[in-house]
Amino acid sequence: MTSRDCNAWHTPVLLEETIEALAVREDGLYLDMTCGGGGHSAEILMQLGEKGRLYAADRDATSVRICEERLFALKATGQFRTVVAPFSALTRWLPEEDRGKVNGLLADLGVSSHQLDNAERGFSYIHDGPLDMRMDQSQEETAEKLIASLTQDELTCVFRTYGEEQYAARIARAIVLARREAPIRTTGRLAEIVAHAVPPKARRGGHPARRVFQAVRMAVNHEYDELSKLLETIPYIMASGGRVVIISFHSIDDRMVKQAMRRWEHPCECPTDLPCVCGKKPLGRAVKRQSIVAGEREKVNNPRSRSARLRAFVFEEVII
Numbered sequence: 001m002t003s004r005d006c007n008a009w010h011t012p013v014l015l016e017e018t019i020e021a022l023a024v025r026e027d028g029l030y031l032d033m034t035c036g037g038g039g040h041s042a043e044i045l046m047q048l049g050e051k052g053r054l055y056a057a058d059r060d061a062t063s064v065r066i067c068e069e070r071l072f073a074l075k076a077t078g079q080f081r082t083v084v085a086p087f088s089a090l091t092r093w094l095p096e097e098d099r100g101k102v103n104g105l106l107a108d109l110g111v112s113s114h115q116l117d118n119a120e121r122g123f124s125y126i127h128d129g130p131l132d133m134r135m136d137q138s139q140e141e142t143a144e145k146l147i148a149s150l151t152q153d154e155l156t157c158v159f160r161t162y163g164e165e166q167y168a169a170r171i172a173r174a175i176v177l178a179r180r181e182a183p184i185r186t187t188g189r190l191a192e193i194v195a196h197a198v199p200p201k202a203r204r205g206g207h208p209a210r211r212v213f214q215a216v217r218m219a220v221n222h223e224y225d226e227l228s229k230l231l232e233t234i235p236y237i238m239a240s241g242g243r244v245v246i247i248s249f250h251s252i253d254d255r256m257v258k259q260a261m262r263r264w265e266h267p268c269e270c271p272t273d274l275p276c277v278c279g280k281k282p283l284g285r286a287v288k289r290q291s292i293v294a295g296e297r298e299k300v301n302n303p304r305s306r307s308a309r310l311r312a313f314v315f316e317e318v319i320i
């Protein structure tokens with residue numbers, strides 16, 4: 001059986017491109033920071049020889065359980081370990097002896113189909129459900145609490161910053177008016193309020209609530225801070241020759257990844273017309289200048305891949 005046979009749960013995007021960019025070594029140590037349903041993890045595990053090891057992590061405990069079952073079905077050899085943790089906890093759970101030894105790290109950002117398509121998880125503007133959006137269901141703050149507690153200005157700021165939403169101010173105003181009538185408890189009601197708040201022309205480019213849902217999800221799960229923390233930590237755990245692959249689904253994440261990779265490649269901040277005094281040396285290089293996107297066939301077969309952008313970096317210098 002190949003790992004592709006059990007992908008009904010969540011079809012991993014850019015799978016071949018990811019494996020190629022990671023250049024998986026049989027005896028390597030790999031970290032899948034967003035194992036989700038285990039699509040990418042399973043493929044990495046299949047490439048590993050007896051000495052190779054994989055950590056499959058995700059902050060969503062349900063996903064990790066499913067991923068674990070899937071990996072056990074492939075290799076019951078103790079070659080992998082699953083971890084329920086957010087990016088920001090990486091240095092708390094990664095054993096000391098593995099730091100500086102990671103040959104490949106993958107982060108396939110955003111939400112999985114399982115999270116998105118399960119109405120109960122409250123991520124979807126298409127399927128009505130409780131306004132939840134927590135990736136980690138043990139977390140206290142939900143989308144409902146966020147929508148109920150932020151001021152109009154704060155809502156505007158969230159929609160603008162994390163959703164790049166053009167009609168942020170009018171949507172925030174509509175929400176504040178609506179919640180005076182009754183608490184906003186479902187994804188359906190939030191989507192409806194947004195749809196009524198924007199002008200008809202805003203309904204042409206996909207669902208009008210798409211950006212607001214992205215923004216609320218990012219705020220509830222502190223996605224910006226989480227990704228910043230991961231990008232900060234990565235150079236301290238990679239081995240020389242180690243590869244990092246990050247797949248983003250919207251421009252905010254992709255910009256952060258691109259900027260981090262540029263910093264890793266050109267860490268010196270000294271004025272270009274003066275000699276360098278900081279002594280910071282390049283840590284490596286981007287595998288490709290441009291991001292890698294899905295081919296036409298994948299875009300048709302897996303619509304989620306349409307907005308995916310993969311960036312890869314190879315570390316040549318090690319910090320610790």
Ligand SMILES: C[S@@+](CC[C@H](N)C(=O)[O-])C[C@H]1O[C@@H](n2cnc3c(N)ncnc32)[C@H](O)[C@@H]1O
Nearest residue numbers: 012034036037038039040059086087108112226
């Ligand atoms: C696109 S899915 C990954 C799918 C996976 N690659 C697969 O093939 O099944 C993204 C996953 O990242 C997880 N995630 C997002 N942000 C996270 C964070 N800060 N820490 C840990 N997991 C995170 C989500 O819970 C979700 O399961």
